[in-house]
Amino acid sequence: MGDEDIVEPEVHVMQISNSFRLGSPEVFPPSERHVYLDAASVGLTHKGAAQAISNWQNALAEEGTIAFDEQAEVNCLDNLNNAMSELFNATSDDIAISSSETILMQSLAWAVMPPKGSKIIATDVTHPSTIYPWMRVAQNTGAQVHWIRADGRLTIDPDELEASIDDSTSVVCLSHVEYGTGQQYDLRRFAKKAHAHGAILVVDATQSAGQVEIDAATGVDAVATSTYKWLCGPFGTGVMYVSAQLQKLNPGIVGWRSHKNMWDFQADRLELPDNAKRYEFGTMAYGTAFGATESIRHILDTGISKITEHNRRVSRRLIAGLEDLGAEVLGPQSDADRSATVAARFPGKDSRDFAKTLKTANVIASLRRDFIRFSPHYYNSIDDIDRGISAIKASL
Ligand SMILES: Cc1ncc(COP(=O)(O)O)c(C=O)c1O
Known part of the structure; x- marks a missing residue:
């Protein structure tokens, strides 16, 4: 075969337009009205989620228990349970639902009761709701919180964290992604070390x-x-995965829903379900569970790896833009150690005042401690970031 016979394959490099939003404006209409970079505070609510909540509430207002009977109250968390088992690659038996992360964590902390003298490992940049439940239980049991301190850029050294886990450790309590800097931890690594x-x-x-x-x-x-x-x-729903081992413990919070057959109403005994549902204890704003199911299904249908990839692309653009403006970007540098959340300080600017200025310029971000936190999500585009960076530049 002569050279003239070689046919170059056509290479199609998929160009993603800068206006592309992975979560579309039909589903997230405010994404087109604002430069909304605040998912770490409150994500834009999926339109179908808001609708599902009001549908449920309206039906209840119109029909009471005709619309929401006893069987419905037993089954009403099933769809959310299924969606979350899929998201966490777990089984339905491993999932408990209640009204917030804090309440589930609190119940778990009392179930685990880290013993006297044992070490609970946490970072000093973790969210209070991650560790307060464990601190509260430690006050009673005599366990100690061992703090891993962040450096000046609010970064935790994962090696130091790993090295601190020893035979006196009962619990390693981490926020998978730190609320401030977006630092992300390798769960496999720390689970392995903790179990060892x-x-x-x-x-x-x-x-x-x-x-x-x-x-x-x-x-x-x-x-x-x-x-x-x-x-x-929505606000008002929390979900917890618990391993088979923790499904055997006695939850810290119990109520009528804790019994195997919640409609039994015999108060002189309590038989807990043999699965994670033992951490479900009472009524909640059930409509929010219908809403959460809608938004989580949308995330599953979109694909979590696509979301991560899209968000990374957008947050890289944001980091580059901020650094060009002379901002100090906090947290780890490498992609592997960070999520889409980006924290920055602006030299010569008081972050509190600057956060207000940005809001006026329709760049929606949050003041946290002495920095500004930007948190783009799958409904943002590169164009949003460029608009945001221009607005920041004009405000400096
Ligand atoms: C890591 C983390 N955990 C928990 C919470 C809040 O918990 P809850 O929804 O239970 O109040 C936040 C809110 O910012 C958070 O960032």
Whole structure:
């Protein structure tokens, strides 16, 4: 075959337009009105989620228990349970639903009761709701919180974190993604180390569920999340995965829903379900569970790896833009150690005043401690970031 016979293959490089939003404006209409970079505070709510909640509430207002009978109250969390088992690569038996991350974590902490003298490992940049439940129980049992301190850029050294896990450790309690800087931890690594020392790894996924993969097969022992941030659902719903081992413990919070047959109403005994549902204890704003199901289904249909990839592309653009403006970007540098959340300080600017200025310029971000936190999600485009960077530049 002569050279003239060689046919060059046609290479199609897929060009993603800068206006592309993975979560479309039909589903997230405000994404076109604002430069909304605040999912780490409250994600834009999926339109279908908001609708599902009001449908349920309106039906209840019109028909009471005709619309929501006893069987419906038993089954009303099933669809959310299925969606979350899929998201966490777990089984339906491993999932408990309640009204927030905090309440589920609190119940778990009292169930685990880290013993006197044992070490609960946490970072000093974790969210209060991740660790307060464990601190509260430690006050009673005599366990100690061992803090891993961040450096000046608010970064935790994962090697130091790993090295601190030893035979005196009972619980490693991490926020999968730190609320401030977006630092992300390798759950497999810390589950393995914790288990090697007879400890458990308990994870708050409120800043990660919906933006990065969470897989129960990493060996994590418990994962709890609220649904109003990266899952784009409502306030009022929390979900927790618990391993088979933790499904045998006695939950810290119990109520009528805790009994195997909740409609039994015999108060002189309590038989807990043999699965994670033992952490479900009472009524909640059930409509929010219908809403959360809608938004989580949309995330599953879109694909979590596509969301991670899209968000990474967008947040890289944001980091580059901020650095060009001379901002100090906090947290780890490498993609592997960070999520889409980006924290920055602007030299010579008071972050509190600057956050207000940005809001006036329709760049929606949050002041946290002494920095500004930007958190783009799958409904954002590169164009949003460019608009945001221009607005920031004009405000400096
Ligand atoms: C990591 C983390 N956990 C928990 C919460 C809040 O928990 P809850 O929804 O239970 O109040 C937040 C809110 O910012 C958070 O960032």
